[in-house]
Amino acid sequence: MSKLKLLTTILFSAALLWSQSKPQVKIVTNYGSMIVELEPTLAPKTVANFLRYVQEGHFVGTIFHRVVEGFVIQGGGHLEDLTEKPTHDPIINESGQSFKGGLKNIRGTIAMARDASPDSANSQFYINTADNTRLDYKDSSDEGIGYCAFGRVVGGMEIVDRISKVRVEWRRGMQNVPEYPVRIRQVEVVLGSK
Numbered sequence: 001m002s003k004l005k006l007l008t009t010i011l012f013s014a015a016l017l018w019s020q021s022k023p024q025v026k027i028v029t030n031y032g033s034m035i036v037e038l039e040p041t042l043a044p045k046t047v048a049n050f051l052r053y054v055q056e057g058h059f060v061g062t063i064f065h066r067v068v069e070g071f072v073i074q075g076g077g078h079l080e081d082l083t084e085k086p087t088h089d090p091i092i093n094e095s096g097q098s099f100k101g102g103l104k105n106i107r108g109t110i111a112m113a114r115d116a117s118p119d120s121a122n123s124q125f126y127i128n129t130a131d132n133t134r135l136d137y138k139d140s141s142d143e144g145i146g147y148c149a150f151g152r153v154v155g156g157m158e159i160v161d162r163i164s165k166v167r168v169e170w171r172r173g174m175q176n177v178p179e180y181p182v183r184i185r186q187v188e189v190v191l192g193s194k
Helices: 003-021 044-056 096-101 157-164
Strands: 024-029 032-038 061-069 072-079 109-112 124-126 149-155 168-169 174-178 183-191
Touching: 003 096, 024 044, 024 096, 032 157, 044 149, 061 157, 061 183, 072 157, 096 149, 149 157
Parallel strands: none
Antiparallel strands: 024 032, 024 183, 032 149, 061 072, 061 174, 072 124, 109 124, 109 149, 168 174
């Protein structure tokens, strides 16, 4: 094998490994599409969980059910009638290692939504539309553990911003529900681990 061919093979292999280490996922909505790049080295269980839901088709037919302008858009768990889709068991909160690795709840990052219990995230995620440092890891206490960011928007942030400006209302006991549904039509891995 020539040196040039060997070098080309090595570079191609390195590029393939790099792309597999940071999968990119396309989220198609009725407002347009966005692409998020995930960080499995910083939040391996969180990324694996998200990709599992992607591969199972869980997100198709769900909506962004919570939109707070200047804060977040949240989706991945509710259907248009606001019923929740069944999910797998919750995952451990990896916010500490993600935060220490440099991934924070800043504008454009994707993170796991959860309830008051730190280890209660399952399928719901949110995208930060502003720098939300109050959501970041502070310490390992229930109050300080924060919310795990596990990737960032690398394409279509203008779609996120468009969604963040929709009119919202109270519906079925839920606050900040878009008046007209923001539907998730398709979610697929477009680069990296399939």
